[in-house]
Amino acid sequence: MVEQILAAIDLRFIFLVFVGAFAGLVVGAMPGLSVTMATAILVSVTFTWTVNDAMALMMGVYVVGVFSGAISAILINIPGAPASVATTLDGFPMTMKGQARKALRVATVYSFVGTLFGLIMLALLAKPVTKIALQFSPMDYFLLALFGLTTVGSLTSKNFLKGLISATLGVIISLIGIDPIMGTPRFTFGSMKLQAGISLIAALIGLFGFSEILVQIGQRSLQPIAGKLGKEKVGFRQLMRHIPLSLQSAVIGTFIGALPGTGGPVASLIAYDQAKKTVRKPEVPFGEGAVEGIVASESANNACIGGALIPMLTLAVPGDAVTAVLLSAMYVHGLRPGPLLFTQTPDLFYVILAAGIIGSLSIIALGIGVAPLMARMVLIPKKILLPVVAILCIIGAYAINSSVFDILIMAIFGLIGFVMRRKGYSVAPMVLGIVLGSLMDANFRRAVSLASAGDNLIISMFSRPISIILIVFILISLFSNFKFVKTGVRKLFSGRSDKGKEN
Amino acid sequence: MKEKTSGGLNFQIIEGAFFAVIAVFIIVVSAGMNPYGSWSLAPGLFPLIMGVILLVLAISLIFQAVRSKSFKSGGFDKVDWLRITISMALTFIYVWLLPMIGFIAISIPYLASMLLLLGEKRWWLLGIISVGTTLGLYYAFGVLLSVYLP
Numbered sequence: 001m002v003e004q005i006l007a008a009i010d011l012r013f014i015f016l017v018f019v020g021a022f023a024g025l026v027v028g029a030m031p032g033l034s035v036t037m038a039t040a041i042l043v044s045v046t047f048t049w050t051v052n053d054a055m056a057l058m059m060g061v062y063v064v065g066v067f068s069g070a071i072s073a074i075l076i077n078i079p080g081a082p083a084s085v086a087t088t089l090d091g092f093p094m095t096m097k098g099q100a101r102k103a104l105r106v107a108t109v110y111s112f113v114g115t116l117f118g119l120i121m122l123a124l125l126a127k128p129v130t131k132i133a134l135q136f137s138p139m140d141y142f143l144l145a146l147f148g149l150t151t152v153g154s155l156t157s158k159n160f161l162k163g164l165i166s167a168t169l170g171v172i173i174s175l176i177g178i179d180p181i182m183g184t185p186r187f188t189f190g191s192m193k194l195q196a197g198i199s200l201i202a203a204l205i206g207l208f209g210f211s212e213i214l215v216q217i218g219q220r221s222l223q224p225i226a227g228k229l230g231k232e233k234v235g236f237r238q239l240m241r242h243i244p245l246s247l248q249s250a251v252i253g254t255f256i257g258a259l260p261g262t263g264g265p266v267a268s269l270i271a272y273d274q275a276k277k278t279v280r281k282p283e284v285p286f287g288e289g290a291v292e293g294i295v296a297s298e299s300a301n302n303a304c305i306g307g308a309l310i311p312m313l314t315l316a317v318p319g320d321a322v323t324a325v326l327l328s329a330m331y332v333h334g335l336r337p338g339p340l341l342f343t344q345t346p347d348l349f350y351v352i353l354a355a356g357i358i359g360s361l362s363i364i365a366l367g368i369g370v371a372p373l374m375a376r377m378v379l380i381p382k383k384i385l386l387p388v389v390a391i392l393c394i395i396g397a398y399a400i401n402s403s404v405f406d407i408l409i410m411a412i413f414g415l416i417g418f419v420m421r422r423k424g425y426s427v428a429p430m431v432l433g434i435v436l437g438s439l440m441d442a443n444f445r446r447a448v449s450l451a452s453a454g455d456n457l458i459i460s461m462f463s464r465p466i467s468i469i470l471i472v473f474i475l476i477s478l479f480s481n482f483k484f485v486k487t488g489v490r491k492l493f494s495g496r497s498d499k500g501k502e503n
Numbered sequence: 504m505k506e507k508t509s510g511g512l513n514f515q516i517i518e519g520a521f522f523a524v525i526a527v528f529i530i531v532v533s534a535g536m537n538p539y540g541s542w543s544l545a546p547g548l549f550p551l552i553m554g555v556i557l558l559v560l561a562i563s564l565i566f567q568a569v570r571s572k573s574f575k576s577g578g579f580d581k582v583d584w585l586r587i588t589i590s591m592a593l594t595f596i597y598v599w600l601l602p603m604i605g606f607i608a609i610s611i612p613y614l615a616s617m618l619l620l621l622g623e624k625r626w627w628l629l630g631i632i633s634v635g636t637t638l639g640l641y642y643a644f645g646v647l648l649s650v651y652l653p
Contacts, residue, residue, distance in 0.1 A: 161560060175550050187532065218583050218584070388636050448542075
């Protein structure tokens with residue numbers, strides 16, 4: 001396999017991946033410019049190129065674009081991509097403490113580790129993982145999404161109930177527009193513009209970007225500087241300490257990435273939640289600038305790349321939005337992704353792996369070399385930075401569909417996000433709800449429809465082993481947030497440790 | 504730090520009531536979305552379930568507030584509402600005027616107004632930032648990325 005990967009690499013190939021990587025760095029770091037959008041534009045630019053050249057460029061954008069979402073997440077609390085939502089939770093608090101440079105370094109190294117892990121898994125486990133994913137029924141997909149939503153409840157700082165309300169509202173918002181199964185308009189109230197639904201990117205920019213601007217503008221005294229770059233050096237040993245957590249998160253990322261329709265946001269949030277549960281003594285508490293939070297989020301969302309490519313290459317089922325675009329690019333080039341790809345054009349698999357590996361090395365080069373230069377934006381006074389970010393939010397919302405209506409949506413969600421933040425409701429669960437809502441709706445209704453043919457609706461829907469495992473996970477996730485369960489577990493463990501001391 | 508009281512009202516109860524009203528609205532609208540008689544694939548099925556879940560959560564929020572007995576303020580202390588209102592108004596005006604007068608013509612005054620609102624008084628800096636940012640973004644999006652800008 002190594003020989004076949006090396007055979008795909010030459011100077012031109014490396015150059016094209018690096019050009020794509022640089023574009024990915026800029027696009028991913030700018031709120032509103034999505035990697036999906038950039039890849040889609042590249043399909044139209046590269047369709048006359050050779051397949052290898054086109055894949056080199058697009059994989060460069062994909063790999064580094066996912067990483068660079070962390071840059072704006074860390075520096076200005078606006079995730080460059082939905083997959084970086086969990087990175088804001090600790091990344092921005094680190095910036096506020098003057099540790100932006102350290103946060104960027106950690107994000108760079110663990111994005112590299114995550115990407116490489118995902119690609120190794122792609123190379124080794126493509127077929128076995130796909131077999132498991134193939135066994136997922138519509139109900140399992142629904143339960144998986146529900147599990148994702150319940151985990152974000154625990155990500156909200158204090159009140160689990162408020163987190164669940166935020167997630168539920170997000171799901172309801174995602175249902176606005178034409179119903180994908182029956183084609184019936186829902187909650188559009190006669191508006192033609194609402195029939196296409198609420199633009200996810202516009203809502204994301206509003207909830208994270210514009211609401212942050214409003215929060216800052218609303219402060220009676222504007223602090224001169226949002227945060228400090230800091231000069232704190234991170235040693236090799238200090239960085240490598242988090243490798244076990246990174247691998248744990250990368251496993252989650254690869255697996256979630258391999259499940260079609262889920263992708264980076266779910267993977268990073270689940271990995272973050274797991275990190276909260278497994279890391280007993282973080283350097284500082286999660287949500288207040290814990291390095292472990294960035295390690296978990298960035299390892300998982302980058303590992304998703306390898307994971308998402310598994311079903312795309314072996315089944316022609318995209319794992320996320322970018323792989324959906326890559327899939328269409330393959331069709332444009334006359335290729336047939338799926339089981340036939342390995343027999344008809346086996347070299348392409350190694351070309352993609354080679355581009356991914358060079359892309360992951362570009363993360364290190366660009367993350368260490370260029371990202372700190374971007375970090376200088378935190379030194380700009382707020383009274384100058386905020387209006388510039390505001391116009392970036394506006395143009396970012398507009399650029400998705402060249403729609404003025406999307407700017408309006410962004411501004412309204414900005415106001416909603418501002419009120420939510422002020423009232424102690426985290427906006428992250430709402431975003432995840434908007435992302436997963438339509439997936440949950442379609443799969444739930446398919447599951448009900450399939451089960452209604454059986455004798456017992458409930459047994460037909462929930463009796464499969466995968467469904468039962470997922471239900472157990474959901475219940476654990478829900479109950480572990482109840483006060484009496486938390487107190488009980490704490491008492492149980494303190495009782496044990498007391499006994500241990502006595503012995 | 505103790506939470507301030509605000510007229511003796513527990514805002515969490517108001518929030519719960521607000522979400523309960525939204526939930527009832529969702530339930531009522533969804534219940535009417537069953538044009539084919541069968542609920543298994545009805546467009547209203549999932550929204551109906553989400554409406555019920557929201558109602559349960561809203562009632563739980565009210566119960567939580569009643570049980571906690573702490574009267575919380577609205578969380579809006581020390582907010583400069585004038586600035587928030589003006590910036591939202593400027594943004595809505597931007598949305599309204601953008602298709603009529605174009606990106607460059609509306610973005611320059613928008614940026615200048617926002618900078619003024621936040622206390623930047625150096626006119627040369629106002630000019631450089633508002634014109635420079637607008638033209639830079641126009642070039643990046645309109646020219647390099649081929650995004651159509653009005």
